[in-house]
Amino acid sequence: MARSFAAIIKELQADLVLTGVQAHNDLDGSAGPLLAECLQSPYVGYVSSAAINDGKSVIRKEYPGGLLAEMEVTLPAVLGIQAAEQPPRYVAVSKVRQAMKASSIEEMDASDFDPSGAPAVGRMFQPEATAHAEMIEGSPEEVSAKLVDLFKELGVL
């Protein structure tokens, strides 16, 4: 996929390409960095804010524990987006309709798929849960009473 995108994006001469940091289905996270390398562009992922300033992109990259790194990335570049600065908003259906009317979608030919580099998977299976929770059953009243007893047992009440 990255190779196919790269062929098209090269033609478009994009300055900035944004991808998600992770696929929603298998949570793999390779499209962005693979694409960047195909385009010979720099890549930074886990990005939660980006601005363009003087031919450079000033980005914020997330690290664990809420730590952020501010980095400068020369353009053209590919960024893997983790989250937006603002939470996503719903767009009114009327606006979506407007956009559908006003804009057109141009189709482009993708080059032949070249899947080399991906490892072969021999077997897929559901992980065996080493344990499963002990289920507390009953009505909300009954469950609450049992939880209160449990909290006492655990020494927090």
Added chain:
Amino acid sequence: MSQDIYVVIEHLQGQVSDISYTMLAGARELSQATGGKVIAVLLGHNAKDLAEDFAADQILYLDHELLAEFTSDAYQKALADLISKDQPRAVLFGNTSIGADVASVLSMRLGLPLVSSCRSFTEEGKFVSQICGGKIMAEGELPSPIALVTMAPGGYQPDQGRSVDSPPVTESTVPALEALRVTLSKYIEPESTDVDISKEPLLIAVGRGIQNKDNIELADALAQAIGGVVCGSRPVIDQGWLSTSRLVGKSGKQVKLKIYFAMGISGAPEHTEAITQSDTIIAVNTDPKAPIFDIAKYGIQMDLFELVEVLTEHLKAKV
């Protein structure tokens, strides 16, 4: 070409991350199948001291001013050079903000196969990766000639990768790091806030199942009744329903506490990797198949909105 397993050590602000030790433990298992050595690869500047408790057979240290702090471009250049020269059997990276910026790029640059989100290796040296948010595992032969692998936590304990007698450090050469396209300007520390959830003994955690900001009150009331603090999963924080300081998980805080009471949280690996050290996890979820029930000690399959207020009243009556 060797049978050695290289582990790219991750560190931030002078602290080696747990994933580095998890990878060293994984590399040990893999090396037993390949018959090679476990080699820790440390990149930094004046950072040799970080290499003091690695359970490795050898440590390679790459020192350069421009490697003082992580940037994708500099790490890629230095590691591309090292991997091409040394030709190890496999190179392990964290499936993290650091490793994920490097591994895939190197796979394309060097034309090497990449295995993502590997959790463990089998005795025969096969990789076992988690896909679909940890719901499915994918197993396969370690690809040849040099496999680049990103590792997710969960398969090994970090302590398995620590050792009191770390091997001596060998310095390795660093290629010219010119014309770097990514530079670090500064770190932005998380705002210090009211509470530090990593120090709390009891957390009431809410996930997307809480539905909206107004409903956070319900969790707050429960937390008050039992003497805990409210925290949340990523969607809750991304929506602005709770502040970033309350985020638990891969991009938030690790917690190690007495009781973790999770409501409306599915149990994605990015969330659960940060809570498994807790004594008792109790989960409330309408979905009997939610993965959170596989790591929780106690589970309640119920609509959280049916339970939370009743439970709060019960607690108030008892305290």
